[in-house]
Amino acid sequence: MPGQLVLLRHGQSQWNLENRFTGWVDVDLTEQGRAEARAAGKLLAEEGLQFDVAFTSLLQRAIKTLWLALEELQQPWVDVERHWRLNERHYGALQGLDKAETSAKHGEEQVHIWRRSYDIPPPPMADDDPEHPRFDSRYAKLDARVLPATESLALTLERVLPFWHDAIAPRLKAGETVLVTAHGNSLRALVKYLDGIAEDVITGVNIPTGIPQLYRLDDQLNVIESRYLGDADAAKAAAQAVADQAKGKA
Numbered sequence: 001m002p003g004q005l006v007l008l009r010h011g012q013s014q015w016n017l018e019n020r021f022t023g024w025v026d027v028d029l030t031e032q033g034r035a036e037a038r039a040a041g042k043l044l045a046e047e048g049l050q051f052d053v054a055f056t057s058l059l060q061r062a063i064k065t066l067w068l069a070l071e072e073l074q075q076p077w078v079d080v081e082r083h084w085r086l087n088e089r090h091y092g093a094l095q096g097l098d099k100a101e102t103s104a105k106h107g108e109e110q111v112h113i114w115r116r117s118y119d120i121p122p123p124p125m126a127d128d129d130p131e132h133p134r135f136d137s138r139y140a141k142l143d144a145r146v147l148p149a150t151e152s153l154a155l156t157l158e159r160v161l162p163f164w165h166d167a168i169a170p171r172l173k174a175g176e177t178v179l180v181t182a183h184g185n186s187l188r189a190l191v192k193y194l195d196g197i198a199e200d201v202i203t204g205v206n207i208p209t210g211i212p213q214l215y216r217l218d219d220q221l222n223v224i225e226s227r228y229l230g231d232a233d234a235a236k237a238a239a240q241a242v243a244d245q246a247k248g249k250a
């Protein structure tokens, strides 16, 4: 029998709080984000989940969310693998900008295209921008050609999928219980793939911070069912709040 999969977006980050496009910028969790991570751990404990392995990105908001959830679960010894392929979608030249101000400047429709269209990436970051990932030592061992200067959701899925197939799927097929702690858009990419969501429907999907989503899968890793743990209405409201982040300032 295949194992169970939990997807968990990190808790509120400093730039979630400030409503800024984040992408690959390595901002920390806020105090509320840490509380969300602990609350996620509590929900996982209530569900009686015992994890065999956990995967996360190379960004501290996801790594620390995982630590706090595992601590709350009293499973701090679980094997953890960090990988750049689970990083957030690279937001190109938008990284650091205020979402509502960007909507006021470019229009909500354009910002919705940048945030949620399937295959239109935001404008790229300049190659010589000091924030470009090729200047970041954590990616130094990678071929610089794989490092993005911007990404659409389609490009994000393209780089998440090899890690899914090589690292995550085999563990699930072996019957293990797997926790993936990552980001709003790297998880949207994975959810699109797992749930077979159409390109024009994924634009309406938003993932709330710090609420675990539990998947039951069959032998071929087809989804039997998935649900957010805890209060379903709260998860819905939190997803809507994410959708509304780029509403222009009145």
Ligand SMILES: O=C(O)[C@@H](CO)OP(=O)(O)O
Residues within 6 Å of the ligand: 016, 020, 021, 022, 023, 024, 088, 091, 099, 115, 184, 185, 242, 245
């Ligand atoms: O800023 C980002 O990197 C993401 C996730 O926080 O934002 P959005 O929901 O606008 O895609």
